[in-house]
Amino acid sequence: MRIGELSRSTGVTVPTIKFYLREGLLPPGEATSPTQAQYDESHVRRLRLVRALVEVARLPLTSVRAVTSAVDDPPESLHDLLGIAHDALPPEVADDVDVSAAASVVEDLGWDVHPGSRALRQLAAAMSALDGLGLPASPDVVARYGRAVEPIAAREIEQVPTGSGEEAVTYVVSGTALYEPVIAALRRLAHQDLSARRFGPRP
Amino acid sequence: MRIGELSRSTGVTVPTIKFYLREGLLPPGEATSPTQAQYDESHVRRLRLVRALVEVARLPLTSVRAVTSAVDDPPESLHDLLGIAHDALPPEVADDVDVSAAASVVEDLGWDVHPGSRALRQLAAAMSALDGLGLPASPDVVARYGRAVEPIAAREIEQVPTGSGEEAVTYVVSGTALYEPVIAALRRLAHQDLSARRFGPRP
Numbered sequence: 199m200r201i202g203e204l205s206r207s208t209g210v211t212v213p214t215i216k217f218y219l220r221e222g223l224l225p226p227g228e229a230t231s232p233t234q235a236q237y238d239e240s241h242v243r244r245l246r247l248v249r250a251l252v253e254v255a256r257l258p259l260t261s262v263r264a265v266t267s268a269v270d271d272p273p274e275s276l277h278d279l280l281g282i283a284h285d286a287l288p289p290e291v292a293d294d295v296d297v298s299a300a301a302s303v304v305e306d307l308g309w310d311v312h313p314g315s316r317a318l319r320q321l322a323a324a325m326s327a328l329d330g331l332g333l334p335a336s337p338d339v340v341a342r343y344g345r346a347v348e349p350i351a352a353r354e355i356e357q358v359p360t361g362s363g364e365e366a367v368t369y370v371v372s373g374t375a376l377y378e379p380v381i382a383a384l385r386r387l388a389h390q391d392l393s394a395r396r397f398g399p400r401p
Numbered sequence: 402m403r404i405g406e407l408s409r410s411t412g413v414t415v416p417t418i419k420f421y422l423r424e425g426l427l428p429p430g431e432a433t434s435p436t437q438a439q440y441d442e443s444h445v446r447r448l449r450l451v452r453a454l455v456e457v458a459r460l461p462l463t464s465v466r467a468v469t470s471a472v473d474d475p476p477e478s479l480h481d482l483l484g485i486a487h488d489a490l491p492p493e494v495a496d497d498v499d500v501s502a503a504a505s506v507v508e509d510l511g512w513d514v515h516p517g518s519r520a521l522r523q524l525a526a527a528m529s530a531l532d533g534l535g536l537p538a539s540p541d542v543v544a545r546y547g548r549a550v551e552p553i554a555a556r557e558i559e560q561v562p563t564g565s566g567e568e569a570v571t572y573v574v575s576g577t578a579l580y581e582p583v584i585a586a587l588r589r590l591a592h593q594d595l596s597a598r599r600f601g602p603r604p
Contacts, residue, residue: 209535254534276600284589300586309594310601317589324582331457332412333575335583343580344587346553350546351591355599370596372536374589377546379527380538381588382581383503384547386487386520388554389577391512396558397479398513 201227204237208245215245221259223248223266247368251286255375261286265371269363276366280358281312283367287374291319299325303340307348350381404430407440411448418448424462426451426469450571454489458578464489468574472566479569483561484515486570490577494522502528506540510547553584 205212218224224244227235247269251262268282297313300322304311311318321340328335354373359365408415421427427447430438450472454465471485500516503525507514514521524543531538557576562568 249534254530275602277596277602280596280600281593284593287589304590307594309590310597311590311593315590315593317586317593320582321586321590324579324586327582328579331452331575331579333579340583340587342556343553343584344591346549347584347588348591350549351588352595353545355592355595358596358599360600370592372534374592376527376531376534376536378585378588379523379530380543381546381550381584383520383524383527384543385550385554385581385584386490386577387507387512387514387518387524388547388551389558389573390484390487390514390518390520391510392555392558393480393483393561393573394513396561397483397563399478399480 199237200234201237204241204245208242208249210245210249218245218248221263223259223262243362243364243368247364247371250368250372250375254372255287257286257288265367269367272363276360276363279363280366280370281315283371284374285316287316287371289320291316291323293319295319295322295326297322299337300340303337303344306337306341307344309344402440403437404440407444407448411445411452413448413452421448421451424466426462426465446565446567446571450567450574453571453575457575458490460489460491468570472570475566479563479566482566483569483573484518486574487577488519490519490574492523494519494526496522498522498525498529500525502540503543506543506547509540509544510551512547 199207201212201215204210205215210218215224219226224241227237227241229235244266248262248266251257251265252259257265265283265286268279272279273282297318300318301313303321304318325335325340354377358369402410404415404418407413408418413421418427422429427444430440430444432438447469451465451469454460454468455462460468468486468489471482475482476485500521503521504516506524507521528538528543557580561572
């Protein structure tokens with residue numbers, strides 16, 4: 199397909215596609231003349247991934263490149279590839295946050311998690327914010343939240359498409375980033391319903 | 402107690418307490434001399450609330466004032482008071498977002514939610530972001546997330562302290578804002594564990 203069709207089938211504008219080509223985030227098409235090239239399904243998949251990383255997860259271009267390089271030269275297991283994508287997701291957390299309390303909750307949950315994972319530092323930072331405000335989260339309470347989110351995460355991981363590394367990474371990056379606000383909003387809406395039942399005027 | 406003790410028992414610095422007094426976020430103490438005043442437990446509670454609104458929920462001062470005014474002149478039910486606090490929490494969402502799809506999910510869940518609630522607009526905005534990226538969330542999928550977060554929210558609402566409106570609002574504001582990153586990080590960690598089991602190298 200020509201660049202116009204690639205644009206139509208991915209929803210990415212032609213100038214943006216040209217920018218991704220210049221930045222090396224999208225491999226060049228097959229040249230059919232000095233000014234034209236042909237693209238195929240691999241370009242469609244790559245553009246979906248780049249769009250997920252840039253527009254959904256809002257990664258800086260250097261992180262986008264780190265993820266696309268990992269897709270092009272994948273580590274041994276799909277788990278390791280997904281780990282690289284996951285670790286690139288914002289928010290960034292300082293490297294020197296003390297993860298020991300968070301790691302101990304994860305161990306209590308029986309979860310197998312890389313000790314250098316960004317999500318572990320995110321949990322540690324959130325727990326330390328609670329501490330700093332005099333509202334420390336006990337390991338039991340945090341573990342209870344962990345058990346509550348486990349079925350959500352299980353369903354998500356079951357549904358990862360495994361046709362290609364690209365599709366798997368696109369799914370995980372988009373799903374992780376886009377459903378966080380969905381979950382946060384639903385929790386608040388559930389609060390409101392339950393608050394109406396507990397504290398509302400008697401009907 | 403004098404202002405120094407108020408500072409020590411709340412962890413809020415004296416200059417910040419003076420700023421809150423000037424801004425009317427903290428009612429004045431009882432004057433004991435032209436330059437000194439006495440404060441009591443009501444000031445401790447109010448400072449905890451203001452701190453939760455400013456430092457935890459990061460509300461702008463006008464929104465902080467809206468919440469403290471509602472605490473001082475409370476609506477009929479505690480549910481309405483908590484609703485005012487909840488609706489002040491970020492992130493802000495445009496007023497004109499179409500909430501019909503989100504409202505229909507909430508109705509399917511059987512939840513009693515105010516149609517003008519900010520959380521409903523947040524859910525609508527998150528669902529519309531998914532649509533815009535060609536990854537529409539079906540009402541069934543969103544409802545499934547809703548049922549998954551319901552037990553989390555139920556436990557949280559059960560534990561709201563009801564001694565005073567101030568304590569209830571402080572708890573709800575801090576808990577809602579501070580546990581969102583905890584839940585997000587735990588979901589990512591659960592992904593990692595489940596991905597290791599599904600896609601990792603065989604042991």
